[in-house]
Amino acid sequence: MTLIFEHSIPGRRAAAQAPLTRPCCDDLPEHLLRSVPPALPEVSELQVVRHYTRLSQKNFSIDTHFYPLGSCTMKYNPRGAHRAAMLPGFLARHPLALPEESQGVLSCLYDLQEILKELTGMKGVSLTPAAGAQGEFAGVAMIRAYHQSRSDHARTEILIPTAAHGTNPATAVMCGYTVREIPVLDNGDVDLDALQLALGPQTAGLMMTNPSTCGVFERQINLIAGMVHTAGGLLYYDGANLNAILGKVRPGDMGFDVLHMNLHKTFATPHGGGGPGSGPVGVHERLMPFLPIPVVGRNDDGVYAWLDERDLPQTIGRLSAFMGNIGVLLRAYFYARQLGHEGLLRVGVYASLNANYLMHRLKEAGFKLAYPERRASHEFIISLEWEARHWGVTAMDVAKRLLDYGFHAPTTYFPLLVPECLLIEPTETESRAELDAFVAAMQSIRHEAEHNPQLLKDAPHTLPVRRLDDVRAARELNLCWKPGESSNQ
Amino acid sequence: MTLIFEHSIPGRRAAAQAPLTRPCCDDLPEHLLRSVPPALPEVSELQVVRHYTRLSQKNFSIDTHFYPLGSCTMKYNPRGAHRAAMLPGFLARHPLALPEESQGVLSCLYDLQEILKELTGMKGVSLTPAAGAQGEFAGVAMIRAYHQSRSDHARTEILIPTAAHGTNPATAVMCGYTVREIPVLDNGDVDLDALQLALGPQTAGLMMTNPSTCGVFERQINLIAGMVHTAGGLLYYDGANLNAILGKVRPGDMGFDVLHMNLHKTFATPHGGGGPGSGPVGVHERLMPFLPIPVVGRNDDGVYAWLDERDLPQTIGRLSAFMGNIGVLLRAYFYARQLGHEGLLRVGVYASLNANYLMHRLKEAGFKLAYPERRASHEFIISLEWEARHWGVTAMDVAKRLLDYGFHAPTTYFPLLVPECLLIEPTETESRAELDAFVAAMQSIRHEAEHNPQLLKDAPHTLPVRRLDDVRAARELNLCWKPGESSNQ
Amino acid sequence: MSYIPHTYEDEQSMLHALGLQHQDQLFDEIPAELAAPALNLPESLNEMQVLRLLSAKAGHFHERRCFIGFGAYAHHIPAAVWDIVGRGEFMTAYTPYQAEASQGTLQVIYEFQSMMAMLTGMDVCNASVYDGASGLAEAVLMALRLQKKHPNPRVLVPDGVHPWYRQTLRSIVSQQGIQISEVGHNDKGQLDPSRLDEEIARGAAVLVLAQPNCWGVLDDVDALTDQAQKAGIKVVALVNPTSLALLKPPGLWGTRGADLVVGDAQPLGIPLSSGGPYVGFLACRIESVRQLPGRLVGRTVDVSMRPGFTLTLQAREQHIRRAKATSNICTNQGLAMSAATIYMSLLGAEGLARVAAVSHQRMLELSRLLEDAGIEPFFASPVFHERLFRLPVPVQPVLQAMAQRGFEAGVDMERFDPSLQHGLLVCTTELLESEDVRDYAQSLMDVIREIKA
Amino acid sequence: MSYIPHTYEDEQSMLHALGLQHQDQLFDEIPAELAAPALNLPESLNEMQVLRLLSAKAGHFHERRCFIGFGAYAHHIPAAVWDIVGRGEFMTAYTPYQAEASQGTLQVIYEFQSMMAMLTGMDVCNASVYDGASGLAEAVLMALRLQKKHPNPRVLVPDGVHPWYRQTLRSIVSQQGIQISEVGHNDKGQLDPSRLDEEIARGAAVLVLAQPNCWGVLDDVDALTDQAQKAGIKVVALVNPTSLALLKPPGLWGTRGADLVVGDAQPLGIPLSSGGPYVGFLACRIESVRQLPGRLVGRTVDVSMRPGFTLTLQAREQHIRRAKATSNICTNQGLAMSAATIYMSLLGAEGLARVAAVSHQRMLELSRLLEDAGIEPFFASPVFHERLFRLPVPVQPVLQAMAQRGFEAGVDMERFDPSLQHGLLVCTTELLESEDVRDYAQSLMDVIREIKA
Numbered sequence A, B: 001m002t003l004i005f006e007h008s009i010p011g012r013r014a015a016a017q018a019p020l021t022r023p024c025c026d027d028l029p030e031h032l033l034r035s036v037p038p039a040l041p042e043v044s045e046l047q048v049v050r051h052y053t054r055l056s057q058k059n060f061s062i063d064t065h066f067y068p069l070g071s072c073t074m075k076y077n078p079r080g081a082h083r084a085a086m087l088p089g090f091l092a093r094h095p096l097a098l099p100e101e102s103q104g105v106l107s108c109l110y111d112l113q114e115i116l117k118e119l120t121g122m123k124g125v126s127l128t129p130a131a132g133a134q135g136e137f138a139g140v141a142m143i144r145a146y147h148q149s150r151s152d153h154a155r156t157e158i159l160i161p162t163a164a165h166g167t168n169p170a171t172a173v174m175c176g177y178t179v180r181e182i183p184v185l186d187n188g189d190v191d192l193d194a195l196q197l198a199l200g201p202q203t204a205g206l207m208m209t210n211p212s213t214c215g216v217f218e219r220q221i222n223l224i225a226g227m228v229h230t231a232g233g234l235l236y237y238d239g240a241n242l243n244a245i246l247g248k249v250r251p252g253d254m255g256f257d258v259l260h261m262n263l264h265k266t267f268a269t270p271h272g273g274g275g276p277g278s279g280p281v282g283v284h285e286r287l288m289p290f291l292p293i294p295v296v297g298r299n300d301d302g303v304y305a306w307l308d309e310r311d312l313p314q315t316i317g318r319l320s321a322f323m324g325n326i327g328v329l330l331r332a333y334f335y336a337r338q339l340g341h342e343g344l345l346r347v348g349v350y351a352s353l354n355a356n357y358l359m360h361r362l363k364e365a366g367f368k369l370a371y372p373e374r375r376a377s378h379e380f381i382i383s384l385e386w387e388a389r390h391w392g393v394t395a396m397d398v399a400k401r402l403l404d405y406g407f408h409a410p411t412t413y414f415p416l417l418v419p420e421c422l423l424i425e426p427t428e429t430e431s432r433a434e435l436d437a438f439v440a441a442m443q444s445i446r447h448e449a450e451h452n453p454q455l456l457k458d459a460p461h462t463l464p465v466r467r468l469d470d471v472r473a474a475r476e477l478n479l480c481w482k483p484g485e486s487s488n489q
Numbered sequence C, D: 001m002s003y004i005p006h007t008y009e010d011e012q013s014m015l016h017a018l019g020l021q022h023q024d025q026l027f028d029e030i031p032a033e034l035a036a037p038a039l040n041l042p043e044s045l046n047e048m049q050v051l052r053l054l055s056a057k058a059g060h061f062h063e064r065r066c067f068i069g070f071g072a073y074a075h076h077i078p079a080a081v082w083d084i085v086g087r088g089e090f091m092t093a094y095t096p097y098q099a100e101a102s103q104g105t106l107q108v109i110y111e112f113q114s115m116m117a118m119l120t121g122m123d124v125c126n127a128s129v130y131d132g133a134s135g136l137a138e139a140v141l142m143a144l145r146l147q148k149k150h151p152n153p154r155v156l157v158p159d160g161v162h163p164w165y166r167q168t169l170r171s172i173v174s175q176q177g178i179q180i181s182e183v184g185h186n187d188k189g190q191l192d193p194s195r196l197d198e199e200i201a202r203g204a205a206v207l208v209l210a211q212p213n214c215w216g217v218l219d220d221v222d223a224l225t226d227q228a229q230k231a232g233i234k235v236v237a238l239v240n241p242t243s244l245a246l247l248k249p250p251g252l253w254g255t256r257g258a259d260l261v262v263g264d265a266q267p268l269g270i271p272l273s274s275g276g277p278y279v280g281f282l283a284c285r286i287e288s289v290r291q292l293p294g295r296l297v298g299r300t301v302d303v304s305m306r307p308g309f310t311l312t313l314q315a316r317e318q319h320i321r322r323a324k325a326t327s328n329i330c331t332n333q334g335l336a337m338s339a340a341t342i343y344m345s346l347l348g349a350e351g352l353a354r355v356a357a358v359s360h361q362r363m364l365e366l367s368r369l370l371e372d373a374g375i376e377p378f379f380a381s382p383v384f385h386e387r388l389f390r391l392p393v394p395v396q397p398v399l400q401a402m403a404q405r406g407f408e409a410g411v412d413m414e415r416f417d418p419s420l421q422h423g424l425l426v427c428t429t430e431l432l433e434s435e436d437v438r439d440y441a442q443s444l445m446d447v448i449r450e451i452k453a
Ligand SMILES: Cc1ncc(COP(=O)(O)O)c(C=O)c1O
Pocket: A071, A072, A131, A132, A133, A134, A165, A167, A209, A213, A238, A240, A241, A262, A277, A278, A279, C329, C330, C331
């Protein structure tokens, strides 16, 4: 490990990359200027290329490894979509360019809105949210705007099943709501009695995903929707799990009033080591006036335009300075057009097939399923509680050991309600051979867990670093390099 | 190691990549058709991307490692040049497109011809040769054409110093000449007495590079040129080593009649794991009529055109179907324009500085220089003869051990005349810190060689494979995968 | 089934292993009445066809000369940046939750944090938020958390802050009932200190200071920072990172420095791309780090004491703290952040200063040409590479006519503020040569003449 | 000093270590009178400037509809191909001399060899030669080596072999005094068997057979191969690899199969790029492998018996055998070869067959449209996706007029052979939709009408 700063030498420059001279700028008031330049690295172009190329090789990624990270839908990210989004005509376009000169990109976005409406059964879509959590924010803000538009000010609470993703409660709070959690039964379904008890005039809405993060389909969704609506609340659909049911069931048809989609999951846009994503929101008719702006509209002459607060006076407003992550939206549009009708309808089927097959094989291999009676959706949970108790190995140990076998670990310790859990999502783009190889690795690790648990506890063994000390990281905070510091290796 | 074929399953396709249907083509005569499809792999797009991405990570390369491979000039390959050559307007152009629509690319090539003339001191340049060896072929063919045009049919022999690269004698033979080798003295200079003896009416020419592959500048070049010319022969300059003297001395001024340049060395175009390269030829006035076609010409109206046999009736002809490696030429043009006058004149200086510095430091570290009295050019030779005799480690052992230290090995056993040699060329784009790290590794290896020679003999230890059995490869030839075969791992 | 690797035989054998006859059985827990209707979706295309379609849609915008800024800046992006960022190992990895298998991404983030801390003069920078505008909202929420017991949690925002930033701020923080008051500018386009005094007197917890502001104008940030902090107000600095190669880092504004620094790192190697993805950043003092939203990478060691990196202080984040998190942000703008890191490495402090200085120099050249032609700036203040000019004619037709000539001529500011009638906001960067600036000035004069006639 | 990392201090300290005062001393062994004069070279530019310059030079050729073939074919190249090939590890590596540090490149080559062997029906294929034309010369030289004791080392080449291939062959093999005789075609554009008989009777060692030939025409290769081989002549097959997805592999031609197969793999994922880099290949029987020019990778094991790859049979090559090598080739077309390997992996046999069939189908569509309009092919023979039409007017003005309409309409064959007066060679690939073909036919008719008028 060497930091880029450690390659730095005062006065060196990657000379091809900056203007050849530096004008003096003596019109700028002296007291507004900086007196000491920032200690950015002073390195050659080769040093930069070599440093970051080598760093990249230390990553696991879809392009190099099976990555069955539950709830994250790590499917193949088509290179063609990347090519499309990187077309110079798209890249160079300024967000404030005249709409006359932006009809191409606007028409893509408009078409994408239409496709997303059709796939979700919703009436309106805004592509603006930059990721799932921002989509949730937009959705809950619309719920709030809806109640307020009806002067229904008593609704201060959002209900959320305990299995839900952390963004759900965090979002509700950012929107000024209090959160009440609803328990989940042992079979993975929401506890309807508890839900009934929780509902009331204070209920603004219920946030849930279906299939849930337990990896099972909420069978009583019709009942739940009825209960919430009867209580005057609205239903929010966390679309992170849309891949499971794409083309099979539509949130709009299940009674949801609003949803977000994670295009960086279901629509195969790359996750970029942390983003950018894209989290469009779709809404039922009654929430349409509140959609976040801008939205792309088309007039009768087929001319496209950004719609803003003049067109949608009740909008919840803007969520970012411009128009969300257009580069990501273009990738999603590529994906939707490439798959088309036939392809989009197959996604959920094969995602489910792979998950159920993998679940079945792991069960055969001796692993304990969290919901053994249930059909898996696009993902499923195994619990290592038994192994932890008997052999002293945790879900984290198994996860780390999997890295040694060349597989990215599944999601660990989420959802929180299943002890020592691994949430496993293979996605539809992995082959049966890859799934079988994963099962073989898990089998082998289980064997090691019984006979040599220390091997797991010390894992990983073959990566650029061994197990890292998280506690120390938080206690002896080192969040940025300081001039003069060496990486000590 | 898994072969792409082993991921194959009958009937699978990367469906996004082919036409959606297959028309029947029943107009094609049955007996001309193939009855069994070729056993190309049947794999998904993700499998392809993952397979080749992972394979790539098994390579050393400039972008990941210091690569001091003597005679190969492994300098930084600018990403900007790649971007330029990959512009869709360049990539899509058909070689037979109308010249009216190709003025842009033609003007680049024309400018590049001019720049190369200026840098080499030559009167004419053809960019056609696809690599150094093809440039040599063109050069020697022009020498032949020259003598024939003068009805001087007695000249059947090409003289070549023993230090020369293997392409030199191989080329001479391909051009119908016999080769006579000229010995090199202990100080790296050509043996002038032997040369004098060899010269005669049968001499078509002398091929040499200067600085030579011994890494030293041939000081008597004026004398040599005089001797060869007096004997009626011509002088060929193997431009593989042009980097050493770029902007300092020009082959044309040294008396050479014809040369090739390796743009994939001196002009920083990437070597691609084996090519494509580009080997333009430059000629003295008297060889101009014989240049290989096409050459780019410009008329008085500033219109560019491909010149062919109608314009150059004495041409040696075409060397490839179209016009050489244009994508490589565009990269070289980018490089020349980016560096410009100032930058091009510095290349040789810093290449020499790095080589002399590294040579000096290795000498200090106890290594034996092949030419200790001489200034290094852009490269130099150390001999491990002493270490081989005393500790039983060979140049190959040291080379393999260097890989473990994260450095690509220098060129081994070339030139043939220095026993147990390493030919080391750092290039101008490596930093002093990188050179120092290399010296430290060499020091450490030398220490290992003394105290634990087996460590070297077993090297490499940290790469995807250990030392490979070359003898077995040649004896039990396995040059292609056969359906049904498994990679046995 | 474009990217699905299964053959018919695969599918059959897998169903067989599950004891199923048909794929529909995989969905047998879903109530039948919920089955999706026949959907109206476009037909499948292959890669070649979609690329042909999208190439036509993309058009030739890159060949136009762009004089628009206003929060998104067209700088040269070295080819190496996206060549490296586009490597599968960076582009197709998830958030680095498994640290040992993500040291590449983690180290890049750590380096980004370090560079941004140095550029802003702060102790810590997070690993990105969505963009500058939503980042501003996060910054304001954070500043309010730092002011927990404040009697009047009002936020002061100058009207020189980009109007869309102000809108975004409002849509986000108003959900929690937070009050925002705008503070007007003086005739130099700067935040009016006396109006600020009045607002301070009415009680406030947070002040946003934009340097430069959305008209390119530079404020006297030292005095304003002191003025606010003396009254117990937290100062959130909103900056363009390119400008920080030349301008005083917010960490050094006034006596104590700004409390938070936020902005969009788009100018550092991120393409305009019609508006996104960009990459917001938020920097603070180490004392406040537990209130910072977004991811953070810390340096630590492995069991054999080798240095390495890991996500840290996750107890601030939604996946651990849920309803009590500092923000709901999860996925951020990782890849754009990586691009900014590589960009800064390639440019270095001197390179970035050259980019800033040449960008600014072109504005000086343009100002001179326009002033010679009788076109004056709206505000007689120092600016950074962007300036608001008062045209003798309405702006909209000028933009259209300039577009015909291949120029993206700027922004009609009247659209955002009626008081800025005939105001054309123009920005220059190093992508424009002096010749482009001359062409622009000439064309602008021609166009105005035509419109007047 | 764009890519040189040295600072002034570096340079000084390094010179100091060498005991030198000035960099000129590094060159003190070079006779002073040889010092280069002041050079006339363009000024330095930065990356941004060169890219702007070259973008303008590149233009918009990619938006034209291309109906030219004649040895270089515009097929769709999946985005993944050059994204992977452009990775630094592939692109910036040298020839894999250090096998252990080059397993990536070596395995790709091995896979290429395997795929090409299967496609051609031969045992072995080399790791590329420069292009198809120089490859043909190498093939002929190799065939002659295989015929060492032949009384009459004459080479027969049909005039249906691409004229620039014939020129290249001549420039290369004529250096060694080898005689080439051209064999004419019959009125169907095929090699005339009776003329071949005559030539065989005059004695020959090698026959080149192109399938399809440069006019797209398919020959009766089985009979011709038998005819030649019966007379002790080695048959060199010259093929378009895309066609081999449909057509009989040369390894199965006639009773014994062709002896050598050569061609250019450009259609397999290599961009047209004005003519190069392309990638020649040369395949043979295992018995002949020691006469094969170019690199070869073999599978072997390491000291722990793990499988791995290495360059093998290097004793054929110039760096070992020098004057006795099978060729002077050293650097080959590695990266293009890697691209072809990835292309073939993505397409598979079925995908490649679809590419071939659709490309051909478009030609059938075009032929029908043109014949309806009264334009007949020159040769009434089966063709593969390329055909020579006889226009009622000279071709050159047609090409120019079609270019105005955005078409690269084909090749004027009269330029290469006066007997092909008014001959327009047209090629179609899957890049063209049926609609493009209709547009082409319509435009062509319009243009001809205008020229006639
Ligand atoms: C179930 C669920 N909901 C919401 C989110 C939040 O999405 P994002 O990370 O795009 O903000 C995620 C992603 O991690 C998720 O898995």
